[in-house]
Amino acid sequence: MNQSVEVAHFVNGETLSVRALSNRTERRAGLLAALAVLAVTAGAGAALALGFGIAHRIILGPAFVAVWAGLGLALAFLTAARARARAGRYTVGIDIDDDAYAPTAVTLVRRRGAGYELAIAPGMTGFVERRGARPMPLGSAERSRVALGEGAFAEVSIGKTTFSVRSIAPRAGRVDLPTGFWRPLVRRTFAPIGFAALATFLTTVPAGAMLTEHDMRSAIPADASPWEVEKLLRQEAQLQASTLHACFDPLPYSCQHPGYVGVGVSLAKDGEIRTSWIARSTYGQDCPVDACMSKVVSDWFFEPLPEAMRIVLPVQVLRTNKPLPQHLLHASASLGDGVPSAAPSVSSLN
Numbered sequence: 001m002n003q004s005v006e007v008a009h010f011v012n013g014e015t016l017s018v019r020a021l022s023n024r025t026e027r028r029a030g031l032l033a034a035l036a037v038l039a040v041t042a043g044a045g046a047a048l049a050l051g052f053g054i055a056h057r058i059i060l061g062p063a064f065v066a067v068w069a070g071l072g073l074a075l076a077f078l079t080a081a082r083a084r085a086r087a088g089r090y091t092v093g094i095d096i097d098d099d100a101y102a103p104t105a106v107t108l109v110r111r112r113g114a115g116y117e118l119a120i121a122p123g124m125t126g127f128v129e130r131r132g133a134r135p136m137p138l139g140s141a142e143r144s145r146v147a148l149g150e151g152a153f154a155e156v157s158i159g160k161t162t163f164s165v166r167s168i169a170p171r172a173g174r175v176d177l178p179t180g181f182w183r184p185l186v187r188r189t190f191a192p193i194g195f196a197a198l199a200t201f202l203t204t205v206p207a208g209a210m211l212t213e214h215d216m217r218s219a220i221p222a223d224a225s226p227w228e229v230e231k232l233l234r235q236e237a238q239l240q241a242s243t244l245h246a247c248f249d250p251l252p253y254s255c256q257h258p259g260y261v262g263v264g265v266s267l268a269k270d271g272e273i274r275t276s277w278i279a280r281s282t283y284g285q286d287c288p289v290d291a292c293m294s295k296v297v298s299d300w301f302f303e304p305l306p307e308a309m310r311i312v313l314p315v316q317v318l319r320t321n322k323p324l325p326q327h328l329l330h331a332s333a334s335l336g337d338g339v340p341s342a343a344p345s346v347s348s349l350n
Contacts, residue, residue: 005109005116005148007090008164009100019090019099021109021116022170026084033083033185034076040186041072044193048200057204064200071196075189082185088116092158097184102158109148109165117145118154118165126162128154219303230311233302237263237313240300244317247292255287263297264312271302279312 004022008015045068052059091098093105106121118128121143127135131151138156148154154165220232248255259282266274276297278290 003115003148003150004168004170005090006166006168007099007109010162010164011160017100020168021088021090021111024170026087026111029087030080030084033182034080036182036186037076037079037189038072040189041068041075041193044068044197045072048197052201052204056207057201058207059200059204063203067196067200071192075192079185079189083182086185092161092163100161100163102161104158108156108163112145112147116148116167118148118156120144120146123158125157126155128152220305222306224306226309229305229309230313233267233311234313234315236302237300237315241315241317243296243299244289244293244315247289247296251287251289255283255289259283259317261290261293261315261317262312263293263315264310265297265300265302266310267302267305267308269305269308271304273298273300273302276300 004020006018006020009017045064049059049064088111089107090100090109091105091107092100092102094101094103095105098105104121104123106119108119109116110119120138124138126138128138128146129135129152130146130149136146146154148165148167150167152165152167154163156163156165220229224232244261261281261283262279264277264279266276268274276294278294278297281290281293283289
């Protein structure tokens with residue numbers, strides 16, 4: 001049933017307000033409330049993204065958009081449902097969000113299924129007229145509700161305040177919404193939006209510093225002498241020498257000792273290794289590590305050079321902090337070879 005109910009508010013015979021309840025009003029209220037919440041959520045998300053950009057914090061764009069879009073839609077649907085329910089009621093009382101003032105707080109008219117009903121509470125006087133029935137006087141001490149069918153009319157007085165309620169045919173183009181109906185609905189969205197903002201902040205990370213020309217500049221000066229270039233290359237090789245420990249892992253315990261190797265490299269001007277080899281080594285035939293170390297060295301990198309060069313870099317091989325396997329510790333202890341049980345087993349460069 002497409003029904004509309006008009007409620008007029010009188011004080012001492014003077015009309016203060018008139019409001020109509022209808023399906024169209026409820027739909028309009030739900031739509032406006034949903035749009036308001038979507039606007040608030042979108043504004044909060046945009047402000048948050050801008051703040052992260054100013055604070056140089058990194059966010060994952062697709063996830064950020066998905067989370068805030070989902071939050072906005074969920075809040076919009078929930079708020080729209082609440083707005084429709086509020087637009088289908090005419091409340092009186094002393095609250096600022098009520099439709100009219102009355103000494104008794106009550107939902108005077110509310111939707112009930114496809115129609116509306118009138119609330120009767122203690123302290124009310126007046127009457128209700130329904131089509132085909134005698135007028136029913138009010139004044140009962142019990143609370144009850146009366147369905148407002150087609151053509152129904154009621155006059156309700158609460159103290160000096162009088163309300164005229166009548167069922168009418170819907171009027172095209174007329175939409176009466178409660179004054180400021182959207183305020184409490186939008187206020188309720190601030191809490192979930194705040195929690196979402198905090199959760200989003202906790203998933204961000206500080207942005208890295210931008211690379212400058214100074215950062216991209218080689219650590220080896222373009223005017224460095226051959227001796228200075230060699231010293232800097234030795235330092236770079238020694239820093240990368242820890243990768244050599246992989247060559248000693250499969251070898252017997254007797255090979256787990258410090259030593260020196262001469263790493264030969266042919267370098268392009270940009271620091272790329274063209275060829276690499278082991279020129280000399282303190283490890284003999286019992287510890288065949290040269291081929292393995294040459295392969296490991298081929299993965300090293302060096303700073304750009306003033307010019308391409310071929311050089312042999314002495315590298316010190318030291319033991320790592322990796323503990324010896326238990327079976328080797330027991331074997332060395334039983335043999336009494338004088339090697340401390342806590343000594344590391346795998347060799348690398350420091």
